[in-house]
Amino acid sequence: MGWCPTGQTRFCEEGRKMVEIRNFDIMSVAKIYGVMMAIMGVVIGLIYGAMFALIGMASGGSVAMGAIVGIIAIILVPIVYGILGFILGAVGALIYNAVAPKVGGVRFNE
Numbered sequence: 001m002g003w004c005p006t007g008q009t010r011f012c013e014e015g016r017k018m019v020e021i022r023n024f025d026i027m028s029v030a031k032i033y034g035v036m037m038a039i040m041g042v043v044i045g046l047i048y049g050a051m052f053a054l055i056g057m058a059s060g061g062s063v064a065m066g067a068i069v070g071i072i073a074i075i076l077v078p079i080v081y082g083i084l085g086f087i088l089g090a091v092g093a094l095i096y097n098a099v100a101p102k103v104g105g106v107r108f109n110e
Contacts, residue, residue: 017110023097030090037085038078045077 049070056066100106 018107019110020107021105022100024093026090026093029093030086033089034082034086038082041078041081044081045074048073048077
């Protein structure tokens with residue numbers, strides 16, 4: 001943590017501390033990213049579920065089959081998104097922790 005360098009008032013206000021994130025706790029990032037992606041998966045799963053149900057009805061095929069595939073999408077998409085989000089969050093935190101000491105971390109005003 002340091003004070004705003006002089007001449008860089010464009011990036012921070014005078015007298016405010018600049019904080020630099022040097023590394024992330026990998027499990028913390030993985031968990032939060034997994035939860036955020038699972039929430040996005042719910043929204044996307046609902047969209048896919050509605051599409052499959054509508055396609056089943058519009059095609060003149062089995063409405064029950066479209067509904068079943070739609071329900072499976074509503075259940076599986078959030079799970080898959082959550083798992084992938086957890087893995088990608090961990091990988092992203094690992095990469096950040098490896099690169100940040102060499103090039104400098106993300107800075108923001110406190």
